[in-house]
Amino acid sequence: MAGSKRFCATHPDDPEPGDLIEIFRPGYQHWALYVGDGYVVNVTPVDEGPPAPFSSGKSVFSRKAWVRMQLLKDVVGDDTYRVNNKYDSTYAPLPVKEIIRRAKYLIDQEVPYDLLSSNCEHFVTLLRYGKAVSSQAKKAISAIGFVTVAAGAFSLLGLLLSRSRERRY
Template identity: 80%
Template sequence: MAATGTPEPGDLIEVFRPAYQHWALYLGDGYVINVTPVDEGPPARFASAKSVFSGKARVRMQLLKDVVGNDTYCVNNKHDNTYRPLPVEEIIRRAESFIDQEVSYDLLGSNCEHFVTLLRYGQAVSDQANKAITAIGFVTVAAGAFSLLGFLRSRSRERQY
C-alpha cells in the first residue's frame, strides 16, 4: 500500500485500481467509508465493477489498508476550490449514518466518487462519470455521422443507376 499524503478525517481517498479509480472517505484511526458490492465479504479488487452489474452497493466502514490492498492511493480533495467542504464533524456524522446501508449504484449517476463527494461537499460529483458521459456522447455523435455519411453515399449511388 503506497500512499501520497497523510489523510485527515473527512478527506477523500483516491485508490488507483488497474482499470479505474475507487474512492473512499477517511474517517480517522485508519478507517474509511466506501461503497462495495452488496454480496461482498472481504474487500474485492474490482468492487466497483461488480456493483455496476448489480445496481446496488453496501456502504462499509473498513480499514484503509484493506481497501487499498496492493494498490496505491492518495488524499485527493480536488473539489475544495469549487465546493466548500462541510464541517468535519458533519462529514463524519453523515458518513457514519450510512454504514451498512444498501444504496443504489450506477456508474454514471451514483458511483463511489459521487458517494464520497456528497458526504464531503453536499454535492455528488464524479469526474470519472463526466469523462465517461463525454466519451459516450462523442462515440454517439461519431456513429451518427458515419451512419449519415453511409446513408448519403448509398442515396448517391442509387441516383447514378
C-alpha cells in the same frame, strides 16, 4: 495534494478524518472517505464478501451498493492511493464532525449505484461537500456523447453513400 503511494501506515501526509481517498485501480479510480484510525467508508457491491480490487466494477452491474467501513489498507490492497480533496476550491467542505456523522450513519446500508449518476466518487463528495460530483462520470458522459455523435455521422455518411450508389444504377 500528495503524490500516489502504496499503503503505508506511517507517512508524512497520512489522511485526516473527512479526506477523500482516491485509489488507483486498473482502468479506473475507486473513492473512499477517511474517517480516522485507519478506517474509510466506501461503497462496495451488495453481494461482495471480502474487499476486492474490482469492487466498484461489480456495482455497475448490480445497480446497488453496500456502504462499508473498512481498513484503508484492506481497501487499497496492492494498488496505490492519494488524498485528493480536489473539489475544495469549488465547494466548501462540511465541518469534519458532520462529514464523519453522515458517513457513519450510512454504514451497513444499501444505496443506489449508477456509474454516471451515483458512483463511489459521487458518494464521497456528497459526504464531504453536501454535493455529489464526479469527474469520472463527466468524462464518461463526454465520451459517450462523442461516440454517439461519431456513430451518427458514420451512419449518415453510409446512408448518403448508399443512396448515391443506387442512383448510378
